[in-house]
Structure formats: structure tokens, C-alpha cells
Amino acid sequence: MKDVAASKFPDLREVLVVDDHVDSAEALAAFLCSEGLTVVTAYDGSAALALAQIHQPRVIVLDLRLGSIDGCDVARDLRAPDSIATPFLIAYSADFSSALREATNRAGFDRHFLKPNDFDLLVTTVREASRAAPDAPSS
Numbered sequence: 001m002k003d004v005a006a007s008k009f010p011d012l013r014e015v016l017v018v019d020d021h022v023d024s025a026e027a028l029a030a031f032l033c034s035e036g037l038t039v040v041t042a043y044d045g046s047a048a049l050a051l052a053q054i055h056q057p058r059v060i061v062l063d064l065r066l067g068s069i070d071g072c073d074v075a076r077d078l079r080a081p082d083s084i085a086t087p088f089l090i091a092y093s094a095d096f097s098s099a100l101r102e103a104t105n106r107a108g109f110d111r112h113f114l115k116p117n118d119f120d121l122l123v124t125t126v127r128e129a130s131r132a133a134p135d136a137p138s139s
Contacts, residue, residue, distance in 0.1 A: 014038045014055045015126055016087070018048040018074070019063040024115070028061065028092075035123045037130070045069025049077055057087050058130045061122070062109075064093040064100065072107040079108035088129035090122070 015037050019025035022043055029039040040055050042048040045066045052060065060078070064071035075089050091109040093100070104112060110129070113122055 014040050014057040015130065016040050016042060016048065016051055016055065016057040016060040016062075018042045018045070018060065018066065018071070019092070020044055020066045021063075024063070028119075031119055032061075032123060032126060035127075037123075037126060045071070045074045048074050052078060052087065053084060056084065059090065059126050060087045061090045061092050061113075061126065063115075064091055064104065065095070072103050075104070075107035075109055088132070090125065090129075092122075 015032055017025050017029045017032065017039055018041070019028070020043055025041045025043060029041045032039045040051055040057065042051050046069055048060070048062065048066075049069075051057075062071045062074060066074070071091060071093070075091075077083065078087065078089065088111075089109045091104045091112045092115050094115050096112065096114045101112060111125055113125075
């Protein structure tokens with residue numbers, strides 16, 4: 001599914017929102033779209049990896065508990081030396097124990113948010129990361 005908003009930021013590439021709870025993914029995607037961002041959603045780790053290759057988003061907001069492939073595994077795959085995608089990764093999870101935070105740091109996440117949390121801070125972070133991220137390689 002792809003939600004496209006009339007973007008206030010036409011130079012920005014897509015944001016990928018990944019959460020296995022469809023309602024949570026859709027709510028966050030709708031919020032980001034209402035802020036003028038273009039959003040693609042995925043509901044599991046495999047779909048996230050496929051969509052990251054197709055869309056090469058500048059930012060990925062990634063839940064950590066996704067089932068068969070968890071968020072840290074997705075992050076490690078995205079950070080692998082042979083990966084074509086180099087997005088800004090935001091961990092977004094209801095569980096943020098110190099052990100999980102260490103795991104997300106090792107996996108290569110750039111920022112961490114506890115959900116539900118301050119959506120305004122999250123969208124500000126997504127905007128800043130989208131502007132600062134290098135251009136994705138063209139297909």
C-alpha cells in the first residue's frame with residue numbers, strides 16, 4: 001500500500017513505515033502524510049526489505065517486534081556493505097529495555113522512539129533526516 005500526500009516537501013523521498021500491527025502502521029503513516037510526507041507502509045520484515053530496495057526511502061520508521069524477521073535483523077540487512085539502501089533508521093517500539101536499546105545500537109539504528117510517543121518530535125526527526133540524507137542511488 002502506498003499513501004501519497006500533496007507534499008509540502010517535494011524534494012523528499014518516501015518514508016517507509018514498518019509495523020506488524022496494521023492499525024499502528026496506518027495511523028503513523030496517516031499522521032506523516034498529514035504532515036506533507038510521502039509514506040509507504042510494510043507489515044513485516046520481508047516486505048520492508050523489498051520495499052526499501054524498490055523505493056530507496058530516505059527514512060525508515062521500523063517497529064522492532066515484527067515476527068519472523070525482527071526490526072534489528074532488517075536494520076542489519078539494510079546496513080550490510082552490499083545493500084543499495086542507506087536510509088536513516090528510526091527504531092519505534094513499545095519495548096525499550098536497556099538490552100533492546102543496545103541491540104538497536106549494534107544493528108545500526110540512528111534514533112530511538114518509544115511508542116506511543118511524541119508524534120511532533122517523531123515527524124520533526126523524519127523531516128530533518130529526509131533533508132539530510134544523501135540522494136539514493138538511481139535504479
